[in-house]
């Protein structure tokens with residue numbers, strides 16, 4: 153028998169549950185379908201578990217540095233089983249909060265299973281058929297397994313399986329040099345593992361400006377992480393290495409390069425959308441060459457009553473972009489407010505320690521655009537609060553349009569960078585001139601108080 157709803161939401165990630173809340177609040181009957189874990193990637197194997205682990209790793213790091221602050225801690229040990237238990241506790245609490253919310257939501261029925269289109273208004277979940285006037289896809293993405301010679305013979309970890317480790321790898325080799333890779337690299341080094349990062353390109357975090365990449369590499373190498381770049385021909389051979397335990401291996405990064413003997417291999421080379429098994433053809437929904445669902449500025453697909461939100465639409469790859477997608481769809485459908493994706497400013501953080509907070513364009517992008525610009529830069533060694541905290545790695549940088557005086561972009565790589573960036577982001581969002589920020593009195597002593605100073609000392613972009 154076919155069950156009828158006003159709306160069907162596929163995926164209980166970062167957009168699906170709040171959208172169910174708004175739609176049911178408006179009196180709709182909503183079916184929400186989830187095939188795995190309520191909360192999706194962020195809650196179960198993305199942001200929340202990783203940032204909880206980053207916090208444990210930070211505690212170990214601070215304890216080891218205690219002597220620099222006149223604090224004796226004795227030998228520092230890391231109990232991986234307890235680290236994992238803390239992570240599981242935070243993650244499970246979060247998942248349960250979303251589950252409880254959905255279960256108590258009047259008008260919302262949660263279906264557990266894989267949803268697939270039968271036609272443009274009908275989805276099959278197991279032996280049940282669900283039909284609705286409107287359908288919202290929030291199916292997220294998953295880690296890509298690259299085509300590496302020898303990989304089929306070697307056990308490897310992804311961002312999902314590494315979260316199940318409760319022992320310390322002897323030598324964790326990470327293929328990939330972007331956000332997920334670098335966060336795991338630093339945390340496992342701080343837990344006590346030997347760590348090597350193997351990156352295909354010439355530098356880490358390659359989407360950032362070169363000075364940001366260089367500084368990130370220095371921060372990681374200073375903690376004893378080995379970084380191998382230009383690994384353009386990675387090959388793997390299964391080998392015992394005497395490490396025992398997991399599946400030992402040897403990795404050759406490029407032709408003629410020295411091999412790396414590892415105990416654990418983490419692949420963090422990108423993600424792809426969960427769109428291949430949704431039956432999109434049956435609904436006539438278009439995807440692009442990489443499988444992302446094609447949407448317009450208000451997140452509608454080419455089929456008038458179907459929307460796609462979150463990582464699966466290729467318009468963002470973050471929890472905040474997925475949540476913002478929900479806000480855009482809800483505003484358009486329920487509030488008569490025509491919010492659009494193009495209204496938002498790119499922003500994100502890289503949670504190594506110290507973190508990188510980013511907003512808007514890089515300096516390289518501004519230079520390529522050909523516009524006249526002003527650039528300000530200040531090392532964290534010249535930020536009083538960072539000196540007092542003994543955390544002076546990194547720098548802050550900002551780029552401003554020389555004609556309009558609007559801020560085009562910023563990178564804060566340093567203590568508090570993930571928070572400080574918001575002062576800049578909000579001024580960008582208000583489309584106010586940089587002088588709004590440079591003339592605002594900030595609290596002393598903070599990292600944020602040097603943002604106005606940096607803006608007062610800008611120079612023309614060469």
Ligand SMILES: Cc1cc2nc3c(=O)[nH]c(=O)nc-3n(C[C@H](O)[C@H](O)[C@H](O)COP(=O)(O)OP(=O)(O)OC[C@H]3O[C@@H](n4cnc5c(N)ncnc54)[C@H](O)[C@@H]3O)c2cc1C
Pocket residue numbers: 162163164165166167168185186187188189190191192193194195197198199200202203265266267268290291292293311332426429430461462463464468469470471472473474503
């Ligand atoms: C290790 C890691 C760390 C990260 N850290 C951060 C961070 O610090 N900050 C940040 O902003 N972002 C971070 N991200 C990215 C963030 O987790 C994702 O951008 C976000 O979770 C995407 O949410 P979503 O709503 O698009 O989909 P998801 O959260 O992926 O949810 C999609 C859901 O749909 C379900 N589903 C898929 N197909 C079907 C189907 N056919 N039927 C039924 N259900 C289906 C899936 O099971 C899943 O539960 C991180 C990601 C990873 C992997």
